[in-house]
Each structure stands twice: as structure tokens, then as C-alpha cells.
Amino acid sequence: MLxxxxxxPLFIFLILTLTTALSQESxxxxxxxxxxxxxxxxxxxVWNTSEILKSGDWSAINFGDTFxxxxxxxxxxxxxxxxxxxNELSYELYLTAYPIIHITTxxxxxxxxxxxxxxxxxxxxxxxxxxxxxxxxxxxxLTFPKKSFDIEFWDNAVTKESKDVKINGLxxxxxxxxxGMYNEPLRMRANYxxxxxRKINTLSYADQEPAAKSGIxxxxxxxxxxxxxxxxxxxxxxxxxxxxxxxxxxxxxxxGELYKAAQYRGATEFxxxxxxxxxxxxWGGFRLEYPKAVDYVYFFENIQKTTAFVVNAxxxxxxxxxxxxxxxxxxxxxxxFINLLRGTDNLGKNYYIAxxxxxxxYFIVPWDLDGVLGTVIDGREMNITTDILxxxxxxxxWDENPNEYRTxxxxxxxxxxxxxxxxxxxxxSINKHIVKFNEEHIFERESILWKxxxxxxxxxxxxxxxxxxxxxxxxxxxx
Numbered sequence: 001m002l003x004x005x006x007x008x009p010l011f012i013f014l015i016l017t018l019t020t021a022l023s024q025e026s027x028x029x030x031x032x033x034x035x036x037x038x039x040x041x042x043x044x045x046v047w048n049t050s051e052i053l054k055s056g057d058w059s060a061i062n063f064g065d066t067f068x069x070x071x072x073x074x075x076x077x078x079x080x081x082x083x084x085x086x087n088e089l090s091y092e093l094y095l096t097a098y099p100i101i102h103i104t105t106x107x108x109x110x111x112x113x114x115x116x117x118x119x120x121x122x123x124x125x126x127x128x129x130x131x132x133x134x135x136x137x138x139x140x141x142l143t144f145p146k147k148s149f150d151i152e153f154w155d156n157a158v159t160k161e162s163k164d165v166k167i168n169g170l171x172x173x174x175x176x177x178x179x180g181m182y183n184e185p186l187r188m189r190a191n192y193x194x195x196x197x198r199k200i201n202t203l204s205y206a207d208q209e210p211a212a213k214s215g216i217x218x219x220x221x222x223x224x225x226x227x228x229x230x231x232x233x234x235x236x237x238x239x240x241x242x243x244x245x246x247x248x249x250x251x252x253x254x255x256g257e258l259y260k261a262a263q264y265r266g267a268t269e270f271x272x273x274x275x276x277x278x279x280x281x282x283w284g285g286f287r288l289e290y291p292k293a294v295d296y297v298y299f300f301e302n303i304q305k306t307t308a309f310v311v312n313a314x315x316x317x318x319x320x321x322x323x324x325x326x327x328x329x330x331x332x333x334x335x336x337f338i339n340l341l342r343g344t345d346n347l348g349k350n351y352y353i354a355x356x357x358x359x360x361x362y363f364i365v366p367w368d369l370d371g372v373l374g375t376v377i378d379g380r381e382m383n384i385t386t387d388i389l390x391x392x393x394x395x396x397x398w399d400e401n402p403n404e405y406r407t408x409x410x411x412x413x414x415x416x417x418x419x420x421x422x423x424x425x426x427x428x429s430i431n432k433h434i435v436k437f438n439e440e441h442i443f444e445r446e447s448i449l450w451k452x453x454x455x456x457x458x459x460x461x462x463x464x465x466x467x468x469x470x471x472x473x474x475x476x477x478x479x
Contacts, residue, residue, distance in 0.1 A: 029061040034122040034129075037102050038063050039229040043091045044445065045084065046222050046229060049076045050097045050124045067091065078440045094441055098232070099123035099168065101178075102224040103134065109149065109225075111136035116157035123168050130165065131157050137177060140377055146182040146231065146450050150175070169219035170237055178223060179234040183379035184370050185452050186462065187442070188433045191218050191234055193341055193369035195429075199420045201333045203244070204363070205356050212245035213237075215365055231446050232437075239352045239365055241290040247357045249291050254299055257355040258290040260367070261348065269348040270393040273308035276300040289352070302355065306362060310393050319402030323361065326393075328405075330363040332412050335394050339473060340421060341372035342384070347391040374465035381461055385468040388476065413477035423470070427463060434459050 036047035045063060058076075060068045061084065070083035082093040105117035114133030121128050130153050136142060137150045153174045155161045162174040170176065181187045197215045206212065216237040223230040237243055239258070246256025266272030267284025276283040281293065283300040284307065291299055306325045313321070322328075338346050343366075350368040355361070371377035390398070397405050419425065437443050443454035 029058050031061065031063065032122070032127070034102070034120045034127045035100060036063055037100065037224040037227060037229070038091070039224065039227060041228050042449065043089065044229050044448070045091050045093045046100065046224075046445075047093065047095055048097065048100045048122055048124075048222070049078075049095045061093075067093075081441055094445055096222050096440070099219065099221045099235075100224070101221050101233075101235075102227075103132070103151075104226055105134065109134055109136055109147070111138075111142055114150070114152060116154070116160075119151070119153070121167070126168070128165070130163075131155070133160060141180070141182065144180065144182040146180040148180045148182075148233075149178040151178060152176075167219060167235060170217045170235065171213070171243065173237065173242065175238045175240070177236045177238065178221070179236060179370075180231070181234055181370065182450065182452075183377065184375065185379070185454060185458055186434065187232055187234075187437060187446065188430070189373050189375065190236075190368075190370045191220070192429060192433065193343075193372055194218055194236075194366070196420065197337055197366050197369075200337065200416060201330065203356075204327050204329070205245075205360070209245035209356075213243055216243065216367075229445070229449065231449050232442050239289075239367060244354055244356070244365065246290060246354060253358065254291050254302075255358045256290060257299070257302060257362075258288075259286040259300075259303055259353050260289055261285060261351045261353065262287040264348045267304075267307050269391040270307055270310040271391075273304055273311045276304050285349070286353075303353065303362075310396065315400050315402075318396060318400060322397070322402060325361055327361045327363040328408070331394070331397065332409050334364045334366070335390075335397075335409065336413055336416065336421075336477075337366070339389055340469065341369065342374070342387075342389065342469065343369060343372045344382075344389065345371050345377050347389055347394070373462055374469075381465075383461075383465060385465060386472045410477045413473070417470075417474070417478075421470075423467075426466065426470075430462060430466075431459070 031047055036045060038045050057072055057074055058069060059072050060066050065086055067084040067086045070085070073082065076095055078095045078097055080095065084091045084093050100122045102120040103117050105115060107115070109115060112135070114135045117132050117134045119130045119132040133152045133154055135150050137148050141148050153163050153165050155163050164172050164174050166172045167176070179190060181190060184190065194215055198213065201214045203209070203212055203214050216239060218234050218236045221233050221235045223233045241256060241258055244258065246258060249255060261268040262282070263285040265285030266274070267286055272284060274284055278297050278300070281288050281298050283304065286303060288298050288300065309321065309325055346366060346369065352365040352367055353362050354365060374381055374383065376382050447453045
């Protein structure tokens with residue numbers, strides 16, 4: 001377990017005192033190690049000031065060398081920017097309360113295999129340095145200029161043995177994603193959607209596994225790569241057995257299961273249930289995540305039977321047995337959630353399906369919620385608000401209405417519209433994010449780096465789209 005350094009208030013005070021300029025009229029600030037990075041290529045400095053003494057009369061800051069402020073300041077705020085001068089060159093200083101991550105590696109990062117890199121982290125009073133393995137991630141996102149990454153924490157670059165670390169806002173783990181959010185100019189849809197899912201959905205076995213999460217955690221971070229600023233990223237958990245607290249194999253008996261809907265291949269839309277080959281890690285568009293293969297034998301027996309049940313069962317058999325295969329409350333929540341967001345890429349792909357224990361039903365966990373709320377996966381706005389998204393599983397449930405299923409869907413929609421799906425709850429969260437990223441100059445520096453200017457029209461489109469979507473869904477589920 002990696003041990004992070006905790007800076008005590010006394011240590012912080014001593015650092016500041018020892019590096020204070022002799023003049024009583026002005027002082028030179030000494031930032032804490034790893035709390036800043038100087039990008040000489042883009043003439044940008046990003047500094048996490050969350051734990052410094054923000055009062056005084058500062059005229060210069062020591063970022064390795066002395067940088068002179070364009071004006072004396074008595075306080076630092078994330079809402080302010082400053083011009084600094086060093087060796088007759090000017091730099092824009094941005095202050096942030098988000099963690100600073102600086103990744104240093106030799107050569108190009110590719111999407112084929114992880115390569116060793118150094119990872120420096122600073123957040124509030126915690127800092128650490130670690131070896132990681134890093135690779136590019138995604139499909140369409142590989143074509144974006146702002147790359148997303150998979151990272152895994154290693155003991156060292158030789159053995160590459162994984163180790164767990166604790167990132168604020170995330171679980172104690174070794175494997176994370178850094179999502180660049182390039183296809184989402186407001187830099188909010190994925191974060192907003194995952195938070196909303198965790199609010200509305202509770203795992204059926206939560207009392208037995210209080211540490212389990214129904215979806216991934218996330219944390220905004222400021223990322224540098226080889227001393228060059230990359231912008232704001234969303235650092236997120238991976239969906240795995242540990243996140244969901246699935247039961248491990250016992251005496252070679254498979255208990256917990258986890259599959260990723262990775263491709264549109266029929267089974268992931270519950271339209272086909274082909275015979276599986278136990279020698280392959282993929283089946284029907286699903287990729288096995290847990291249990292791990294033993295001697296290259298992959299376990300798809302149960303998910304194949306469940307998919308075949310959806311494809312082939314008579315209406316009577318379907319009505320009598322679908323709740324032994326699926327957790328109905330989870331299905332209802334996911335159906336309403338994806339239709340609220342209009343997640344066009346999340347019913348035949350970009351979800352996980354899991355089983356807690358041997359005799360437990362399957363449940364769904366969302367993934368890659370970026371092409372939502374009026375956009376598609378490449379970032380284009382799509383002003384479509386009057387359709388219902390479905391797949392063969394959800395179509396059968398709605399059309400055949402087993403055991404008055406539609407009544408429970410409509411009741412759940414009504415309850416959500418009075419709570420987490422209420423206009424006040426939805427729009428307050430959206431607009432709070434937009435105001436914060438505006439005031440703290442995050443949109444400004446993303447625009448400088450990636451030529452994606454934020455505009456009021458983008459926020460207006462999102463708000464207008466969601467209002468129209470809610471009106472349509474109300475007519476569908478409240479009639």
C-alpha cells in the first residue's frame with residue numbers, strides 16, 4: 001500500500017515562513033512540492049492553492065525560479081488569474097482546487113500496451129509519487145487530439161506488480177481511467193450522469209455489502225504530460241468485481257459474474273444467443289471480466305442461458321421467470337435513466353451486466369456516459385427529444401407487460417420526477433457546474449489548449465433540450 005505524505009499545518013507554516021522575502025512590504029510565495037506545474041510550451045502555470053495561507057502581500061512566487069506578479073496581491077482565489085514574468089517572458093497563472101497530476105514518460109503513449117511512467121499527485125494536504133503503466137483508451141476517442149488514458153499503479157517498472165492507491169473521491173484501487181471529455185465541450189455530461197445514476201439506484205444486496213457501489217466514482221483533476229498542460233480530466237473508477245463487491249469463486253464454484261457489453265453483436269441487445277466457445281474471452285459482444293479464465297477456459301454459461309431465455313421464451317414463460325434472471329428494479333431504473341439522458345450508445349454497448357452470487361439475478365451498471373443529453377458519441381448535438389430507446393429485453397418487458405410491469409415503470413417515473421428527476425434537481429446541478437467552470441476559468445484554459453470555445457449557446461441547447469425531453473417522457477410515463 002502506497003503511503004501518501006500528509007502536510008501538517010505547522011509544516012506548511014514553516015515552509016511559508018522560511019521562504020518569505022525579507023521585505024515587510026512584499027513577500028515571495030513558496031508553493032508546496034507537486035502542487036504546481038510550469039508549462040513553458042503554452043506559457044501556463046496551474047497551481048493547487050487549496051492548502052496555502054492565502055493572506056499576505058505577495059509580489060513574487062517561487063516556482064523553481066522566481067516569477068514576479070504583475071500586481072501585488074493579498075489573497076489567491078480560483079476565480080482570479082494573474083500574469084507572471086520570468087526572464088522577460090510572461091505566463092498565465094491559473095489557480096485550482098482540483099488535484100494536480102503530472103505524468104512523465106519517455107516516448108509516445110500508445111493504445112496497444114501500457115508503458116511505464118512517473119505519476120506525481122497533489123491534492124490539498126496529500127502528495128505522492130508512483131510508477132504507473134499508461135496507455136491510450138477508447139475507440140472514437142483515439143481520433144481526438146485530447147487523449148484519454150488507462151492507468152495502472154505499479155510497484156516498479158520492472159516487475160509491474162500492481163498496487164492500490166487512494167485518490168480522493170475514488171476507491172482504494174490500482175486501476176483508473178483519465179477521461180479527456182474532448183467530445184463534450186461543457187466537460188460535464190459523463191460526471192453529471194454517473195452521479196445521477198448513483199443517486200437513483202441502490203444495489204439489491206447493499207445491506208450485505210455496504211462498501212459496494214452501484215456505479216463508478218469520479219473526480220475532476222488537472223493533468224500535465226511531460227510538463228505540458230493537458231487540461232481538465234475526469235478520473236474515474238473501473239467497473240470490476242471489487243467495485244461491486246461480487247462474490248468470489250469458492251471451491252471452484254462460480255458465484256459472482258461480470259461482463260462488459262463491448263460490441264454490438266446480438267447478445268448485448270438480447271436479440272441473439274449463439275453457442276459460446278469457452279476458449280474465447282468474447283461472446284456475442286460481451287467480454288468476460290469476472291471470473292478470470294482458468295487454463296484459458298472462459299465462463300459464459302449463465303449469461304448465454306439468460307440471453308437465450310430473453311430471445312426464445314414464450315410470453316407465459318417470460319412473465320413467470322424473468323425476475324429470476326434479472327433484478328426488475330435495476331432494469332426499470334436503467335431504462336428510465338438511459339431514456340432521460342437519451343444514451344443512444346448504452347443499450348447494446350457501453351454497459352456492464354453483473355451477478356452478485358450464484359442464485360442472484362443479473363443487474364446492469366452504466367459505462368461511458370458521454371454521448372448523452374442531446375449529444376452523440378462524437379460530440380455532435382442532436383436535437384431529438386421524442387423517441388424511446390430500447391433493446392429486445394426492454395421491448396419485451398414493455399410490450400408484453402408481464403405482471404403489470406408498465407405500471408411499475410410509470411410509478412417509478414412519477415417518484416423520480418418528484419425527487420432526483422425533478423426540474424429543480426436536474427437543472428440546478430447542470431447550471432451550478434457551468435457557473436463554476438466559468439468562474440474558475442476552466443472553460444477558458446480548455447479553449448486555449450484545444451480550440452473548443454465554450455459558449456452560452458451550448459448551455460442553452462442543453463437546458464432547452466432537457467426541458468423538451470422531460471415533457472415528452474412525461475406524456476409517455478405519466479399518461
